[in-house]
Amino acid sequence: MRDSNGQPDSVGPGEEVKALVQNLPLLSNDLAFDEPWQLRAFALAIAAHKSGQYPWSDFQSALIASIKGWEGAGEVGDAAWSYHEHWLDAIQAVMVDNDLVDVDLLEERVREVLDMPANRNHHEPHYEPVAVDPGC
Amino acid sequence: MSRTGRTSEEIAARVKALESMMIEQGLVTTEMIDHYAEIYENEVGPQLGARVVAKAWVDPEFKARLLEDAPAACGELGIGGMQGEHMVVLEATPEVHHAIVCTLCSCYPWPVLGPPPNWYKDPQYRSRMIREPRKLLAEEFGYVIDETREIRVWDSSSELRYWVLPERPSGTDGWDEQQLAALVSRDSMIGVGSVQVTP
Known part of the structure; x- marks a missing residue:
């Protein structure tokens, strides 16, 4: 009748991921994701590593470098937020350093993505159903 | 950087x-x-929404608050966060079925349902849900809505995100919230599946 108390059923990959993240800096055991992009970036780094794009130690170093740069700059703010942003910076750094992603093309793509919402008109509430199929 | x-x-x-x-x-x-x-x-997943639904089923006053102001009601249970500020809960009734879609991208009530499933972002789902919701539900989700029941499809945007309070299934009298919550699937809160009592 009851499920398995909401535990993730994918124990295999879960353990795999745990092994990867346990030695990363600043990371507590409770990974907090406040926004979709944070989870997406998290999974992207692991997927790219697992696909053989870079050794995990490269990502680790990039993450540490990003955090160090930030600490040096004396930035304050939301720690969890910053952490995921460092995470993103680290993926980008590794991909660009290994010539896997062209930084100019990336910047262009970022602008494309940012330009899209304006045309999409999806920052307005829609108060009525977008479609109704009346019963007969 | x-x-x-x-x-x-x-x-x-x-x-x-x-x-x-x-x-x-x-x-x-x-x-x-x-x-x-x-x-x-699973950390921010549909089981949070399921808790809200189960509470609404057993507590009529909570249900009224949920339908009136979903973010505040979810906040009572400690559930909330980004993308949840402007949530509206739609109550399914025997007469009207509700389903949600994001016609242009993938706006979704993240704090209660977690990240959206892949098919939710699929252009096929987004366009067909508007064109022929009854057919789509039956063909793609095996969810047959009675011909006499109206279907309303709601377009979630980044400013206003919808989700569905499904009907409480029969045969669950006397069940506690935890038992009920275990029945509530993500799909039922998107409006592409029913809540079923597993035998």
Whole structure:
């Protein structure tokens, strides 16, 4: 009748991921994701590593470098937020350093993505159903 | 690289851009990213929405508050966060069925349902849900809505995100919230599945 108390059923990959993240800096055991992009970036780094794009130690170093740069700059703010942003910076750094992603093309793509919402008109509430199929 | 001044929207765009380039270049696959994302989905996942639904089923006053002001009612249970500020809960009734879609991208009530499933972002789902919702539900989800029941499809945007309070199934009299919550699936809160009592 009851499920398995909401535990993730994918124990295999879960353990795999745990092994990867346990030695990363600043990371507590409770990974907090406040926004979709944070989870997406998290999974992207692991997927790219697992696909053989870079050794995990490269990502680790990039993450540490990003955090160090930030600490040096004396930035304050939301720690969890910053952490995921460092995470993103680290993926980008590794991909660009290994010539896997062209930084100019990336910047262009970022602008494309940012330009899209304006045309999409999806920052307005829609108060009525977008479609109704009346019963007969 | 400077982090100062980057908005959430800008960072999200960068993740999207990077991901799409890496997929295009064959460096990773969507399936693989999804696979690793799923591990953590349960932290902010549909079981939170299920708790809200179960409470609404057993507590009429809570239900009234939920339908009146969903973010505040969810907040009572400690559930909330980004993308949940403007949520509206739609109550399914025997006369009217509700389903949600984001016609242009993938706006979704993240704090209660977790990240959206892949098919929710699929252009097929987004367009067909509007054109022929009854047919789509039956053919793609095996969810047959009685011909006499009206279907309303709601377009979630980043400013207003909908989700569905499904009907409480019969045969659950006297069940406690925990038992009820275990019945509530993500699909039932999107409006593409029913709540069923498993024998």
